[in-house]
Amino acid sequence: MSDTAPFVRVSGVSKIFDGDRAHGSIHVIDNVSMDIGTGEFVVYLGPSGCGKTTLMRIVGGLETATDGIVDLAGERVTGPDRHKGMVFQAYTSFPWLTVYENILFGTKYRTDINDTEKAEVSRHYLDLVGLGEFSEFFVNRISGGMRQRVAIARTLAAGPDILLMDEPFGALDAQTREFLQVQLLEISRIEKKAVIFVTHDVEEAVFLADRIFIFSARPATIVEEVPVKDTIPGRRTLETKETEEFFHLRNHVRNVMLAQTKAMEMIDVPTGDAE
Amino acid sequence: MSENPTSGSQVSTDSPRKSNLNFRGLLAYRGTSTASAELLMAVCAFCGFFLVWYAIVAFGIVPERFLPFPDAVVKALWGMFATNNFIEDVGISITRVWGAFILSVIMAVPIGIWMGSYRVVGAIIEPIVDFIRYLPVPALVPLLIIWFGIGESSKVAVLWMGTFFQLVLLIADDSKRIPREYIEIGYTLGARPSQITKDIVFRSMMPNMVDNLRITLGWCWTWIIVAEIVASKSGIGHVIWSMRRFLKTPEIMAGILTVGVIGLVSDQIIRILARRIFRYL
Numbered sequence: 416m417s418d419t420a421p422f423v424r425v426s427g428v429s430k431i432f433d434g435d436r437a438h439g440s441i442h443v444i445d446n447v448s449m450d451i452g453t454g455e456f457v458v459y460l461g462p463s464g465c466g467k468t469t470l471m472r473i474v475g476g477l478e479t480a481t482d483g484i485v486d487l488a489g490e491r492v493t494g495p496d497r498h499k500g501m502v503f504q505a506y507t508s509f510p511w512l513t514v515y516e517n518i519l520f521g522t523k524y525r526t527d528i529n530d531t532e533k534a535e536v537s538r539h540y541l542d543l544v545g546l547g548e549f550s551e552f553f554v555n556r557i558s559g560g561m562r563q564r565v566a567i568a569r570t571l572a573a574g575p576d577i578l579l580m581d582e583p584f585g586a587l588d589a590q591t592r593e594f595l596q597v598q599l600l601e602i603s604r605i606e607k608k609a610v611i612f613v614t615h616d617v618e619e620a621v622f623l624a625d626r627i628f629i630f631s632a633r634p635a636t637i638v639e640e641v642p643v644k645d646t647i648p649g650r651r652t653l654e655t656k657e658t659e660e661f662f663h664l665r666n667h668v669r670n671v672m673l674a675q676t677k678a679m680e681m682i683d684v685p686t687g688d689a690e
Numbered sequence: 691m692s693e694n695p696t697s698g699s700q701v702s703t704d705s706p707r708k709s710n711l712n713f714r715g716l717l718a719y720r721g722t723s724t725a726s727a728e729l730l731m732a733v734c735a736f737c738g739f740f741l742v743w744y745a746i747v748a749f750g751i752v753p754e755r756f757l758p759f760p761d762a763v764v765k766a767l768w769g770m771f772a773t774n775n776f777i778e779d780v781g782i783s784i785t786r787v788w789g790a791f792i793l794s795v796i797m798a799v800p801i802g803i804w805m806g807s808y809r810v811v812g813a814i815i816e817p818i819v820d821f822i823r824y825l826p827v828p829a830l831v832p833l834l835i836i837w838f839g840i841g842e843s844s845k846v847a848v849l850w851m852g853t854f855f856q857l858v859l860l861i862a863d864d865s866k867r868i869p870r871e872y873i874e875i876g877y878t879l880g881a882r883p884s885q886i887t888k889d890i891v892f893r894s895m896m897p898n899m900v901d902n903l904r905i906t907l908g909w910c911w912t913w914i915i916v917a918e919i920v921a922s923k924s925g926i927g928h929v930i931w932s933m934r935r936f937l938k939t940p941e942i943m944a945g946i947l948t949v950g951v952i953g954l955v956s957d958q959i960i961r962i963l964a965r966r967i968f969r970y971l
C-alpha cells in the first residue's frame with residue numbers, strides 16, 4: 416500500500432511509569448516514532464520487559480504516553496474504542512458464553528449495523544477462524560488454540576481498523592502456533608487491516624511481518640527496522656520458512672536481538688560478579 | 691441446548707447419572723466422583739451421625755434428660771406440627787430470613803460493585819463498613835429493639851446488620867477480582883463503563899457471588915434465632931426458647947433440627963439452580 420498519509424503515526428512517544436516507594440519511576444519508552452501503512456503487518460520484537468506491550472497499549476489508547484502523540488486514520492488517539500481491537504496472551508474469551516456468543520459479543524456495542532447484520536458478521540468470523548462446528552461449545556470446553564481464535568474472531572467482529580496482538584500465541588504449542596500463524600496471515604490478507612503484533616519469537620516475527628521493529632532494552636528505542644516484505648514479497652506459506660531468504664533474515668534478526676539481550680543483562684547486573 | 695453428536699467426544703466430564711459409583715475416585719487424592727457416589731456418602735454420614743447419637747444416649751454417656759433419643763426428637767417434631775401449629779412458626783421464620791436476606795442482597799450487590807468499580811467509593815465506604823461489621827450483632831439487639839420495637843422491623847434490622855456489611859465487602863472483592871483484561875476487552879469492543887459493569891463484570895463475578903450469597907443466607911439463620919429468642923412471640927427461635935422453660939429437650943432439639951433441615955434444603959436448591967444457570971463451570 417503506497418498511501419501518502421500513513422494509517423498510524425506514532426511521533427516522539429515516551430513513557431515513564433511513575434514509581435512508588437518500593438519501585439522508582441521506570442523509563443520504559445524513549446522517543447519512538449513510526450508510521451504504519453493501511454493493511455500493514457508490523458511486528459514488535461525486543462528483549463523481555465523492554466516496553467513492547469506498553470507501546471502497543473499506547474497505540475490502543477489503553478495507556479497514555481508521557482510524551483508524544485499517536486494518530487490513527489488522521490485522528491488523535493485519546494482512549495480505547497472499538498476501532499482498536501486487542502488480543503491478549505491470556506485467554507480473554509468469556510467462559511459464560513459459547514463460542515458463537517463470544518464472537519457475537521464483539522458486535523454488541525456496534526451502532527453501525529443492525530441485529531441481523533450482527534449475526535451475519537459473527538457467523539462470517541466464526542467460519543473465518545474455522546470454528547463453525549464448535550459454535551455451541553462453551554469456551555472452557557475447547558483447546559487453548561481455539562480460544563485464541565475465538566478471541567481473534569470476537570475482536571474482528573467489532574469491526575476494528577487495526578488489530579493489536581500481544582503475544583497471542585505465546586501460550587500455545589509449536590504446531591498450533593504455526594497453524595494459527597498461517598491462519599492469521601490469511602485473515603489479515605482478506606481483511607486488509609493493519610496489525611501490530613508483539614512477540615518474543617524471532618521466527619514468528621519474520622514469518623508474519625511486513626516490517627519488524629526491533630527495540631532496545633529499556634528504555635525502548637528502535638534499534639532496527641527490518642523491511643521483511645522487501646526480501647520476502649508475496650504470499651507466505653509454511654514453505655516460506657524453508658527458503659534461503661527467510662533463513663538469512665531470521666539469522667540477522669536473531670543476532671540483533673542477541674546483542675540487545677546482552678545489553679540488557681549488563682544493565683540488570685550493575686554490580687556484576689563476573690562481568 | 692440440544693445434545694449435538696460431536697459433543698460426546700469433546701466433553702470429558704462424567705455424566706452424573708453413571709451407575710458406576712467410582713469408589714477409587716472418591717479415595718484418590720483430589721480424585722473424581724459421581725453424583726450418586728456423593729449422595730450415598732451423604733446418606734451414610736447422616737446415618738452414622740444418628741447412630742452415634744443413639745449410642746451416646748443408649749449407653750447412658752449423656753443422661754436422656756439432656757440428650758433425648760433421636761426418635762423422641764422426631765416424635766416431638768411430629769407433635770409440634772400436629773398440635774402446636776409449628777408450621778406457622780416455621781413459615782414466619784422463613785419469611786423473615788428471606789425478607790431480610792433479599793433486602794441485604796439488593797443493597798449489597800449494587801453498592802459492592804460500585805465500591806469495586808470506583809476507588810473513591812471504596813475508599814469512602816470501606817472503612818465504615820469494616821468498622822460496623824466488627825460490631826457484635828447480639829450487642830446491637832437491645833438498641834435495635836429500642837429503635838424498631840419488637841415488631842417485624844426489628845428482626846429484619848438484626849438480620850440486615852448481621853449480613854449486609856459482610857456481604858457488601860465480599861461483593862466488592864468479587865467484582866475487583868475479575869481479570870483486568872476483561873475490562874480492557876470491554877473498552878476495545880466499544881463498551882461504556884456502565885455496559886462493562888452490566889455485561890462483563892456482573893456476569894463474570896456471578897458464580898462467586900452466588901457462593902457468597904449461600905454463605906450469607908446461612909448466617910441469617912443464626913441471627914434470626916437470636917432475634918426471635920430475645921424479642922418475639924413467634925418463629926422457630928421463640929418456640930425453642932419457650933420449650934426451654936418446661937425443660938422439653940426433645941422439642942428444643944426438634945426446633946434446632948428444623949433449622950438445619952431448612953438450611954440444608956435451601957442450600958441444595960440454590961446449588962442445583964446455580965448448576966443449571968452456570969452450566970459452563
Ligand SMILES: Nc1ncnc2c1ncn2[C@@H]1O[C@H](COP(=O)(O)OP(=O)(O)OP(=O)(O)O)[C@@H](O)[C@H]1O
Binds near residue numbers: 432433443466467
Ligand atoms: N502499569 C505499570 N506500572 C509500572 N510499571 C509498569 C507498568 N506496566 C509495565 N511496567 C514496566 O514497564 C516495563 C515494560 O513493560 P512491558 O510490559 O511493556 O514490556 P514488554 O516488552 O511487553 O515485556 P515482555 O516481553 O516480557 O512482555 C517493565 O519493566 C514493567 O515492569
Ligand SMILES: [Mg+2]
Binds near residue numbers: 467468469581613
Ligand atoms: Mg509484553
